[in-house]
Amino acid sequence: MKGLLEYTEGNTFIHRMNPLVKLLLALCVCAAAFASDSLAFLAALLAIDLALGAAGGVFGKALRLLAGLLKAGLLLFVLQLLFFREGRPLFLFVTDEGALTAAKLALRFIAACMPLALMLGLTRTGDLTNALVKTAHVPYKYAFTLSAAIRFIPLFMSEMEGVMEAQASRGVDFDGGPLKKIRLALPLCVPLLMISVRKIDGSAVAAEARGFNLRGRASGYKDYPLGTADLPAAALCAALVALGIIT
Amino acid sequence: MIRLERVCYRYEGSGAAVEDLSFEINRGEFAALLGENGAGKSTVAKLIDGLVKPASGTVTVAGLDTRKTKTSELAKRVGFLFQNPDRQICKNTVREELAFGLELRGLDRAAIDERVERTLRDFGFDGERGPFTLSRGERQRLALASIIAAEPEIMILDEPTTGLDYRECMRVMEAVKGLNENGATVLMICHDMEVVLDFARRALVLSKGRLIADGAARRIFRSACAMEKASLSPPQITQLSLRLGAGFEEADTVGELAEAIVKRRRAV
Ligand SMILES: Nc1ncnc2c1ncn2[C@@H]1O[C@H](COP(=O)(O)OP(=O)(O)OP(=O)(O)O)[C@@H](O)[C@H]1O
């Protein structure tokens, strides 16, 4: 999963699109996934996700993302199978309706996560914040909170990796099944939390010292006009949501 | 004790961190690993500890090939002090923290208690303190103490003195020196040349992932070329003795230099 949420440099039309439209598109795909009840449409959404990834020049990354999400989706699928009791039994504890619902649930989950992650990979967090403040009139504090949260994800990941390395070097044996891994990783939340709180506290003080409170809507120098790709994208948004509700 | 043979390693998505690196460190040596920021020192340390495995070449530690040995197995022989001590500390009291590494080694309760008490005494810690209320220097010393308590055969230190004041720095280094005198092999990454000159007998200089110099620390400091390449500046006393020229070049400590000057004055 490492580095999948980080921004990938590029100059495709997706990179140049208005950040707000990209956010809207991602949210719409997400909404469509939740609204739809058709397996075919959900699969189509996945295909659109991959196509958008390819258009943004990050097809490989999109595939790795998909592979990662598939693992989580599989877990959802199995859990759903275990607990869904309606319909005709197929074999053992599996029922036909159960299998269908589980497949939909897993696909929905993947189709809803993909666009958001891809959007983050193709938009600078700074641009997203600025556009939210300038165009969407979101107060800077809230926009900043969002971007700070996003920016901290890769940091947490590398910190967690560091903590695990440090513990492995002391003799904690991380090889083994997932249950053992979870049991071993739990105490590691202590150093991770301590490091993170210290870091966040530090960033907050640093931001304050550089005049965080003085920042207003006019502080950003960049404007975010709508480009040629933005109107069709907005139309795609509407179409997707509509289709999602119908199917 | 530690042997690297033609080792290469690169991180995903960046250039080579370590390239064609070979060296050997014998039992009981105290060696320093020097080099500019990003030279690959921490990577070498992780290679030796088995946290990363070489892409090609072999790393042998205490006779074990790191690629064929589990990290937890190596951890029984190698102690590793990280650049950031907070990554190591994970218990609620100093006492538990010290005991944790020993429990992982599978020592019995009595032996653990005995060693923990001894370490608390040696380092002057209060066993009931919460580790995260300690100062930066104290946390560094705690991380070091919990490694020393396990009595490793090999000790790797990644910048043990960075950010410490002179007194804390000396306390940390005295502890390491004590371990070395008891027979442990020490490899220390350090940016403080005075500390290197005072404690390490051998120095290896790394630049851009390659070994550019290896030998007695005091010799290396006199090689302007290697020092320049690795963005290092020799200790002031070495600079001074080099400037003074003939008759003084051999002096590496304040004492030696003073002696040489006194001798010269008598001669005049
Ligand atoms: N996790 C990582 N992923 C990608 N590249 C890395 C990673 N860790 C280190 N590098 C790169 O590998 C090279 C060597 O890094 P290393 O940490 O070994 O340097 P160093 O000599 O310890 O530097 P410093 O003195 O700053 O601690 C650097 O160019 C660094 O950017």
Ligand SMILES: [Mg+2]
């Ligand atoms: Mg380093």
